[in-house]
Amino acid sequence: MRAEVGDRLVVESPKADTHRRTGVVTRVRGAEGSPPYQVHWNGTEPGHEALVHPGPDAHIERQPGPRPGGEGADAMQTMKRWNVDVLVAEESEGDAARTWAEVGLVADDGTALRGHGMARKHPTDLDVPEIGEELAVSRALSDLSRQLRQVAAEDINDNTGTPWRPI
Numbered sequence: 001m002r003a004e005v006g007d008r009l010v011v012e013s014p015k016a017d018t019h020r021r022t023g024v025v026t027r028v029r030g031a032e033g034s035p036p037y038q039v040h041w042n043g044t045e046p047g048h049e050a051l052v053h054p055g056p057d058a059h060i061e062r063q064p065g066p067r068p069g070g071e072g073a074d075a076m077q078t079m080k081r082w083n084v085d086v087l088v089a090e091e092s093e094g095d096a097a098r099t100w101a102e103v104g105l106v107a108d109d110g111t112a113l114r115g116h117g118m119a120r121k122h123p124t125d126l127d128v129p130e131i132g133e134e135l136a137v138s139r140a141l142s143d144l145s146r147q148l149r150q151v152a153a154e155d156i157n158d159n160t161g162t163p164w165r166p167i
Contacts, residue, residue: 001054002033008061009039009054023052025060082107084144088133095123099132101140111151115144 003009003025011021026049027038039052085104090097101117117139119132153164 001035001058001060003028003035003037003060004033004063006063008063009037009052009058010061011054011058014057023050080108084141086137086140088137090129090132097121097127097129097132099129099136101133101136103137103140103144105144105148113144113147113151115140115142115147117141117143 005025005028007025009023009025013020021041023039023041025037026040028034029036029038029051036051036053038049040046040049082105087102087104088099089101090099097120099119099121103115103117104112105114106112117136119135119139121127121132156162156164
């Protein structure tokens, strides 16, 4: 692991019910960018920093722009943000319910994709709407993912003349 001042240190959460932790590297204590790092954790008071020896659940996210001097100084970094809109609707009839989800992605080049998913509540299931929402949204995201892979496959074929075959 190598970092420079200004890079972000991200520590992934080992548990699904807790969030990952992010901070900014304010000082590199090791040789040639290696740990330990002085880190200001997001959400803490200014000036409050910790000395961190990152574990295997941590990674570095580079600051945008060219690296000062040395390796990668000529490199260019591009960053894009893609937003996915999620719409969830539920319809009930007696003890049964259906939850529908639609997710949409519009890329900078105008490519628009929509994924759809649905979940059903059986009349004997407990009434926990979050479960239906989670299932419907995950299925819609899966559908969107499949479509995005297809667009990528077509782009690979168009640009290389070689059909893409997933492993």
